[in-house]
Amino acid sequence: MLQSHQLTFSYSPNKRFTFPDLRCNDREALLILGKSGKGKTTLLHLLALLLRPESGSVTIGNTDLTKLTPAETAGFRAAHVGIVFQKPHFVSSLSVMDNLLMANYLADKPQDRTRARQLADHLGFGDHLGKKTHQLSQGEQQRVSIARAVMNAPGVILADEPTSSLDDDNCARVVALLREQSEEIGASLIVVTHDQRLKDIFSNQVFL
Amino acid sequence: MNLLKISWANxxxxxxSSFLSGxxxxxxITIISLLLLLNKxxxxxxxxxVKGIDMVLGAKGSPLQLILSSIYQIDAPTGNIPxxxxxxxxxxxxxxTAIPLSMGDxxxxxRIVGTNRKYVDHYGATVGQGKLFQNDLEVxxxxxxxxxxxxxxxxxxxxxxxxxxEGEAHADTRYKVVGVFSPSNTVIDxxxxxxxxxxWAIHEHHEEGEAHEGEAGEEHHDEEHHEGEEHAEAGEAREITSMLIQFRNPLGMMIARGINNNSKLQAALPSIEINRLFSLLGVGVDTLRGLAVAIMIISGISVFVSLYNSLKERRYEMALMLSMGAGRTQLFGMLLLEGLVLSLIGFVLGMLLSRIGLLLFSMRAEQEFHYSLSTMGILPEEWGVLGVAILIGVLAAALPALGIYRMNISRTLAEE
Structure with a gap:
């Protein structure tokens, strides 16, 4: 479960964001829609505590993230938050498999090859585990990053424009997989996007 | 999956660029280690x-030549003395003690060297098979x-x-081998x-033979530095090439000056000449060492540049790993490891290559000077080289890697 309360942030005195309060229960999905420049990515980074809010709080489970030290934040994020970025980025020198295992490694969890292989089979890139990530298509790469986000079975999955660079087929597939995976691990799914194609798929929506 | 594996994958x-840096x-490291090995x-x-030989007495000429020819048996003798x-x-x-030496064949x-038992005893050589020479033409x-x-x-x-x-053979007189020395790792080997x-016996024969050959024989003669004209003139006077001398106490040095000033002979002091030789060689060694250090520093710069460039490309990767829970120190360590791995690879290969180089050099030296070099163990100085290599690798990686600590995760992730 993720909750935010009176979040504000400013990059400069005349560019100030005030965000509506959010609440997303376990196994639920929340779509945050907004045009460019409305602070979508900023909000997502605040929820993941990649940015510190000026005021307000973000609570995941029973933990208020704003009360953690930077080191604790990093550890907490690694264990409880999975992030899917707009463009799928990976450690390019490592294979797909190692990129998945890295999620375990960086969260100090045992490296679960079996889970990585199951996820890969399920998300349809089981044949590509030994390849480098740049050898995969955009759609495949985005599915790898979904698998990476759920490797540690986090309580919250945050997705930043996960479909903006995909065609309709891949878009539908990626969103379906995101929802399916987050429900399977009982996570709250929050998707930030300007992609109008997603409007009809999510029932919970917030406009910025 | 661990940091080392990621570094290695990178x-x-x-x-x-890894190849170039490595x-x-x-x-x-090869050059430095080879120099250290050769020097040792x-x-x-x-x-x-040289041990125990305080002075060499021989014909006038270059003192270094006298030392090299009489002690190390690597240069031509300076001439003969009565x-x-x-x-x-x-x-x-x-x-x-004074040990006479006579060479030329x-x-x-x-080299066939005429001497006496004292020479053998001086180097502590022991006869392994057979016996020590006693009579003329026994070797x-x-x-x-x-x-x-x-x-x-x-x-x-x-x-x-x-x-x-290629020298002409003394075909009419043959030496007879009566014994073989055990290996002593000295010049006697x-x-x-x-x-x-x-x-003397051989050359008396030879002189008689040569007297009939006339002019051509004489010319050949001079080149050899061996039997000077004096010999022919002096007839029966016995000559030797040089004498190795041990003093009873260090004051013996004084004799050398007396001999050099007041006689037709020359007295050379090995300690002085060898120091002179090493100081001459030393200029070259220092230059090479400087060059090797420069190459290692350039390698450090190459590590720096390639890491710096790849870090610019990998900014997003780093931010990504940070967002996934990596600590900044962890990533900093990962980048240091890349420099460290290159240093270590360089060190291991350098050690290997320098030993191969020494082996090749030694094979040539044995052919040309009959000098053998061995010892393949790691010298204490080489651990110092390892330290310097690691320092260079780590420093070169640390400078660009410090950027990790300044990185704004959110901005870097949002930029792309």
């Missing part, structure tokens, strides 16, 4: 063979001579005039020793 992902590091080997060889005069000069209470480029050969030529006790051979294999008198 190095493999940029094979060319190559430069290897090259620098030469030092050992030179000091082992035995009688040498004995007169060494009849001095300051002088403990060789067998398959191994006891060094271990390497036996290895290379296959001579064994009971065999006979005829020496050639001069110090090169490379020598064929015979009584002083057999060198």
């Amino acid at each position: 190095l493999k992902d940029k094979p060319l 190559l430069l590091m290897t090259l620098g 080997q030469l030092d050992e060889q030179f000091s082992k063979n 035995l009688e005069e040498a004995e007169r000069l060494t009849r001095n209470p300051m002088i403990k 060789n067998y398959r480029s191994f 006891t050969i060094g271990a390497r001579v036996a290895d290379v030529t296959g001579l064994k006790p009971g065999d006979t051979f005829s020496g050639s005039h001069g110090l090169d294999e 490379q020598l064929i020793l015979t009584p002083l008198s057999s060198v």
Whole structure:
């Protein structure tokens, strides 16, 4: 479960964001829609505590993230938050498999090859585990990053424009997989996007 | 999956720039280590063979040449001296021992040296097979001579005039091998020793033969530095090439000046000449060492540049890993590891190559100078080289890697 309360942030005195309060229960999905420049990515980074809010709080489970030290934040994020970025980025020198295992490694969890292989089979890139990530298509790469986000079975999955660079087929597939995976691990799914194609798929929506 | 594996994958992902950095590091370490090895080997060889010899008495000429020819048996002798005069000069209470040497012939480029038992005892050589030479034309050969030529006790051979294999052979008189020395790792391993008198015996024969050959024979004669014109004139006067002298106490040094000023002979002090030789060589060694250090520093710069460039490309990767829970220190360590791995690879390959280089050099040295070099262990100084290599690798990686601590995760992730 993720909750935010009176979040504000400013990059400069005349560019100030005030965000509506959010609440997303376990196994639920929340779509945050907004045009460019409305602070979508900023909000997502605040929820993941990649940015510190000026005021307000973000609570995941029973933990208020704003009360953690930077080191604790990093550890907490690694264990409880999975992030899917707009463009799928990976450690390019490592294979797909190692990129998945890295999620375990960086969260100090045992490296679960079996889970990585199951996820890969399920998300349809089981044949590509030994390849480098740049050898995969955009759609495949985005599915790898979904698998990476759920490797540690986090309580919250945050997705930043996960479909903006995909065609309709891949878009539908990626969103379906995101929802399916987050429900399977009982996570709250929050998707930030300007992609109008997603409007009809999510029932919970917030406009910025 | 661990940091080392990621570092290694990153190095493999940029094979060319990793190769260049590694190559430069290897090259620098190879040169430095080779210099250290050679220096040690030469030092050992030179000091082992000089031990106990305080002065060399010989004909006038270059003192260094006299030392090199008489102690190390690697240069041509300076000429001959009358035995009688040498004995007169060494009849001095300051002088403990005086070992006469007479050379000028060789067998398959191994020098045949006329001397006496004291020479053998001086180097602590022991006869392994057979016995020590006693009579004219009997020889006891060094271990390497036996290895290379296959001579064994009971065999006979005829020496050639001069110090090169091509010298004309004394076909009418043959030496007889009566013994082989055990290996002593001194100059004796490379020598064929015979009584002083057999060198005279051989050349008396030879002189008679040559007298009939006329002019051509004379010319050949001069080149050899061996039997000077004096010999022909003096007739029966006994000559030797040089005398190795041990003093009773360090004050013996004073004799050297007396001899150099007041006689036709020359007295050379090995300690001074060898220092001079090493200081001459030292200029070259220092230059090479400087070059090697420069190469290692360039390798450090190459590590720096390639890491700096790849970090610019990998900014997003770093931010990604940070967002996934990596600590900044963890990532900093990962980047240091890349420099460290290159240094270590350079060190291991450098050690390997320098040993191969020494082996090749040693094979050539054995052929040309009959000097063998060995010892493949890691020298204490080489651990110092390892330290410097690691320092360079780590520093070169640390400078660009410090950027990790300044990175704004959110902005970097949002930028792309």
